[in-house]
Amino acid sequence: MFKSGFVAILGKPNVGKSTLLNLLIGEKIAIVSHKPQATRKSVKGILNGEDYQIIFVDTPGVHESAKKLNQVMKKYIDEALEDFDLAVVMTDNNGELDEVLEEYLNKIKEKNKKAILVINKIDLMNKEQIKDIKSKFTSIADFEEILEVSLTNQPDAKEKILEAILKLLPEGPRYYEDDIISTETERFIIAEIIREKIMNSVGQEIPYHIAVTVEEFKYREEKNLYYIKANIIVERRAHKMIIIGSGGKKIKEIGKQARLEIENFLKSKVYLELWVKIKEHWTKKEALIKEYIDPRF
Template sequence: MNADLPAFDDLSLGLGGVPIAPPDFRSGFVGIIGRPNVGKSTLMNALVGQKIAITSPTAQTTRNRLKGILTTPEAQIIFVDTPGIHKPHHKLGEVLVKNAQMAIHAVDLLVFVVDASTELGGGDRFIADLLNQTDVPVILGLNKADQQAESDQAYDRGYLELAATRGWHTAKFSALTGAGLDSLQTQLIANLEEGPYYYPPDLITDQPERFIMGELIREQILHLTREEVPHSVAIAIEKVSEEEKITRVFATIHVERDSQKGIIIGKKGAMLKTIGTEARQQMQKLIEGKIDLQLFVKVQPKWRQSRTRLAELGYRVETE
């Protein structure tokens, strides 16, 4: 939850019920970019104060440009979490990387997240070169400080030199433990211009609950199947029925091969039951109520290679 917010009654309302910002209020869009699996989604969840983006030890977890909203008495920051920038191997990968690259030019400020527990590599340099093509200010965020061994702290030098040659600000933190995030948040606000409320102060994401529900199901598949069913899964929320004491959710898990369907269902349906149980528990936290989750599995051969299938499942190149 966004803490220390002014009450709605204390704010003058403008068009659409969104409050009129007080003097010196700052706001803007902040893109979170970096290689796969450097902790971008974990960072956004930590800054917003609630889980809205899924996380996984598996690389390339994020697929959509998901906006998380942090509102404080001084500012409103709209975070744009992007897919990890990597060399694409299929149409889906091409869409994801294209969307991430477009986000670089469509925000007011960028946080370039790197893994401080590993040495500066070619993937980071590739992204740094992309950032040379934009005038958007950059903060280089050294994440995973909690995972740095004493001998690993020498890795900081390469990142700090990279930032110095490009005139970037830097911040070191752990998105997992929260260490250093207050300092990062202060830097973010300081680098934004004065501006309006873009969203109501109590909103934490621009995505509908259906989208978040689908992502929570996909997260459990990533956690429970790991490399067996890596990224050939898409979730479609077919129906949400809100009753007085329970919300019923019907969802289809799309895979590319019969073998993947078998893995997800598991022996006597055990894996599908576990996926459903874990996802349901996360959904109940989201809506703060009881959920009845019904899961179905469907084979869609080569859906990641088909532009039509990608569009049907909600994966399109962003236009803004």
């Protein structure tokens, strides 16, 4: 019997959705940051086994906002919940459950789909806190299984979650070739790696106002390396100066960190060129959001 299906990973920002996706796939295909809204679009990761294929869909953190960029991110969550076989709902030691997340939990219920609740970061909680979080979530939705884990500190967390998913996954076909681990392009993953390094190198305000686009991506045989030129898009001159840093030190360090990870991803030497460009109020302009995030929206 061969099992397959689409598994939507849903939850508030910073609960560990991207960490879970990377852990399950065994490769880093989604960026991870302690800053909110690291994930801006749904990222698909494909896990292939001898008798199963699971297509995980990591969605942006669920939150309400009237801002243009957030409305685009919300569309990705809506899209992920249009057609899925199983939902993995994640929460953490904050146990946050608001009206927006409740709305999505109700959607899962309306579609008569099965769900697993994963309570992450249990190393930061006591038994009473875990009990309260369970009670809060189970009062809103039905879960086939509730797992208490610490994704970063528990060696068997991956096995526990995978076992629970495989129990509930339906029989189905192999949707993708078994050597594909993501539907994302190399350009997208490279841009996300650069964005992650920026997010983890600058203050709280700037990450929301940046985008990264890969303008050139070529393999140069004569030098046996990839040449990559990427633009870092910011909204203000002050943001540009912070990213560049005194004497260009900040952007050099960002470039170094990104280049090393991109080399590991491409399994090749890389020459990375970064440019910082100002596009005022791009997060409020639908045309620019479409250009920098996803042309479909």
